[in-house]
Amino acid sequence: MIAAGLARSAEASPRARVDADQVAPGAPSTGSVCSGPGIRCYAHVRTDAAGDIAADAATPNGYGPAELQSAYQIDPAMAKPATIAIVDAYGYANLESDLAVYRTQFGLPPCTRASGCLKIVNQDGMTSPLPADPPASDDWTVETALDVDMASAACPSCKILVVQGTSNSNGNLYTAQSSAAAAHPTVISDSWGGPTQVGEDLTGQEPFFDHPGIAQFVSAGDSGYNEGGRGPAYPSTSAHVIAVGGTALARSSTTRGWSEVAWTKGGSSCSYSIAKPAYQTASPCSFRAASDIAAVGDPATGVAVYNASNGGWIVLGGTSASAPLVAAIFAATGHGDVTAALISQHIDMFFDVTSGSNGPCGNLLCNATTGWDGPTGYGTPSARLILAGGGGTGPGPGTLTVMITSPSENASVKGGFKVTATASAAAVEVGFGIDGTLLQVAKSAPYEFTAPATLSFGPHLVQVAAADAQNNVVSSQVHVIVTLGGGGAGAVPIDDGSDAKSGGCHVSSGTAPISLVAIFVAGLAVCRRRRRA
The missing domain is CATH 3.40.50.200 (Peptidase S8/S53 domain)
Known part of the structure; x- marks a missing residue:
């Protein structure tokens, strides 16, 4: 042709x-x-x-x-x-x-x-x-x-x-x-x-x-x-x-x-x-x-x-x-x-x-x-x-939104890559995770996170979810490819509770074909309820 x-x-x-x-x-x-x-x-x-x-x-x-x-x-x-x-x-x-x-x-x-x-x-x-x-x-x-x-x-x-x-x-x-x-x-x-x-x-x-x-x-x-x-x-x-x-x-x-x-x-x-x-x-x-x-x-x-x-x-x-x-x-x-x-x-x-x-x-x-x-x-x-x-009414102060701004969809990255996101004023917490595992939670902007340096090479799902005061949750996701030599051979490390910023909350990703996004969102909600208790 x-x-x-x-x-x-x-x-x-x-x-x-x-x-x-x-x-x-x-x-x-x-x-x-x-x-x-x-x-x-x-x-x-x-x-x-x-x-x-x-x-x-x-x-x-x-x-x-x-x-x-x-x-x-x-x-x-x-x-x-x-x-x-x-x-x-x-x-x-x-x-x-x-x-x-x-x-x-x-x-x-x-x-x-x-x-x-x-x-x-x-x-x-x-x-x-x-x-x-x-x-x-x-x-x-x-x-x-x-x-x-x-x-x-x-x-x-x-x-x-x-x-x-x-x-x-x-x-x-x-x-x-x-x-x-x-x-x-x-x-x-x-x-x-x-x-x-x-x-x-x-x-x-x-x-x-x-x-x-x-x-x-x-x-x-x-x-x-x-x-x-x-x-x-x-x-x-x-x-x-x-x-x-x-x-x-x-x-x-x-x-x-x-x-x-x-x-x-x-x-x-x-x-x-x-x-x-x-x-x-x-x-x-x-x-x-x-x-x-x-x-x-x-x-x-x-x-x-x-x-x-x-x-x-x-x-x-x-x-x-x-x-x-x-x-x-x-x-x-x-x-x-x-x-x-x-x-x-x-x-x-x-x-x-x-x-x-x-x-x-x-x-x-x-x-x-x-x-x-x-x-x-x-x-x-x-x-x-x-x-x-929502139907042209404009994003009011109570509208909950979140969006990953970096990395982009299908980006090639190395272990330890940075993730940035934006969220609306209604967000009281924003969580970051990979492959369904909730890794970090931030309570205020800027929403900047770091992926594990030991993340295994190959494709991964990067997720960010935001929660408001009523425990409503919205999420954003991109796929990335960790390049060979950029990470380790092991799985994503799970927070053991020692990180005060994340409050010791995590959720396991389970096994396919369970929806990773659903698990991650649920994990953030559970995490928030646990810390309020």
């Missing part, structure tokens, strides 16, 4: 339109993937000097699921059953096999058509016939690969429905949108759009996005404010959708561990005709403005995606990355009916992005600032806080 991809590259080079403007000095070369007439996808890819897609046949670059889950505080173990619908143009013969490579590489569970996890249909909602693959000069397979990989990264257990328009025409994609909604998914992700003009009547297009109860996350654009002067992007300015902008995401020394600024080419728009919603009080636009929310979009800080026809592993960005990522977060947290208005009422669930710009408009429609702004909306999501919100 890689050889076939190289052959396709030779027939139509360069494969991406080089981003000649709004790229920071020293940043990697990037280009937009889609270039055909009609609606464009908003994927941007790292390129070589000639403008060809830069690919690596064997090694992924860019952020993978572990980094994205860390940045947006996603705990895959807490995901609720959900289906993410993705609407794209053209066919993609390698979709299932490319997705399998991505999920296998990062240790995610398989998602196949045979299992029912993955479903691919045409714009009429039928599994056959599927559309032909796109022309090499307008390669929507890159967009679709990005969409399904981001959905997988944010919610590995979610089902994925891909609805393929016959082409990138308005009529085909809008028909596909209606078919996606008719399938009653949890959310819909649209990583595409096009500029609109003064006087253009959108009333005939709005019904295609009017699907109450199904949140539709739409990329806000990829050429800066009002698509670089070409006009506000639609359907991101539709009254019925949630417009998703883009950020540059980087590691930092903050408590969160990550920082974000507005991406220079991320979309924001001031509609020419869609009525201004009541909640957009901060916007100077006389009509509906975008964005409502944001996530990583800058390809310079992009994500790893697998597409065999383009050489294997490539690095992508664009609001095409942020839309499916955010859609999956809301689906997994049980908020598939969220609206832009509801997001505006619960801004405490988001990381406010306060710096960066995507154009010269001179106000907050193109400059990130405190609170709402065009490039990033109300900010980027914390899945932990959204999940804790």
